Amino acid sequence: MVLIKERLCHKRVIVVVDDVAQRYQLNALVGERGWFGPGSRVIITTKDERLLLKVDRKFKVEELKRDVSLQLFSWHAFRDNKPSKDYVDLSNDVVDYSGGIPLALEVLGSSLSAKNKSRWKCVIDKLRIIPNHDIQEKLRICFDKLDDHKLQKTFLDLACFFIGRNKEYVSHVLEARCGYNPEDDLGTLSERSLIKVNASGEISMHNLLRDMGREIIHKESPDHPGKRSRIWQL
Numbered sequence: 001m002v003l004i005k006e007r008l009c010h011k012r013v014i015v016v017v018d019d020v021a022q023r024y025q026l027n028a029l030v031g032e033r034g035w036f037g038p039g040s041r042v043i044i045t046t047k048d049e050r051l052l053l054k055v056d057r058k059f060k061v062e063e064l065k066r067d068v069s070l071q072l073f074s075w076h077a078f079r080d081n082k083p084s085k086d087y088v089d090l091s092n093d094v095v096d097y098s099g100g101i102p103l104a105l106e107v108l109g110s111s112l113s114a115k116n117k118s119r120w121k122c123v124i125d126k127l128r129i130i131p132n133h134d135i136q137e138k139l140r141i142c143f144d145k146l147d148d149h150k151l152q153k154t155f156l157d158l159a160c161f162f163i164g165r166n167k168e169y170v171s172h173v174l175e176a177r178c179g180y181n182p183e184d185d186l187g188t189l190s191e192r193s194l195i196k197v198n199a200s201g202e203i204s205m206h207n208l209l210r211d212m213g214r215e216i217i218h219k220e221s222p223d224h225p226g227k228r229s230r231i232w233q234l
Contacts, residue, residue: 008036015042047193066100104135104208
């Protein structure tokens with residue numbers, strides 16, 4: 001910390017602190033504004049909105065728009081900014097599945113590159129039943145970083161049962177199940193971008209996060225649904 005301050009306190013710099021998960025990381029790298037010279041800019045990326053309480057401005061990164069999603073996917077699948085003529089419909093199916101998440105577009109584009117149409121169709125059909133392993137493993141990091149076991153249980157309940165439900169209704173059900181008011185849990189999940197709550201109180205979750213949560217439950221007992229902790233109707 002002292003070294004950063006001594007070397008940069010008189011310099012105008014741009015500092016990018018990427019994927020911050022804990023407060024101590026910010027304290028160690030950008031603890032005080034005085035560490036950097038006048039006119040400096042510090043850019044922080046994080047999935048946890050609670051870490052941004054003292055910043056001047058906040059920008060929420062939304063999912064990619066459809067046309068941009070198709071371009072990103074095409075660069076990885078075809079090494080071009082648009083899909084090959086015979087693969088337009090299949091590419092649109094993958095873009096729909098990815099829901100504007102760059103990670104999914106890149107992983108699926110790379111995995112489908114150089115495969116024929118028959119294999120594309122097989123992969124897409126499989127995705128509707130079994131989520132892509134590489135995407136799930138990377139998204140699972142967000143779940144594993146929920147350091148409270150009860151918070152993890154709340155996320156799994158939402159993924160399996162309560163997408164599209166009103167927050168007030170969900171709170172009543174979870175309180176009856178867990179024995180405590182889940183308001184703070186729901187707030188934390190929202191701050192960590194794992195759920196969204198719109199102006200009317202409806203809870204939503206990205207489809208890939210939903211699939212990740214349900215896959216965690218599926219793996220509890222792949223061959224015997226009755227032995228899983230949660231069962232839901234698709």
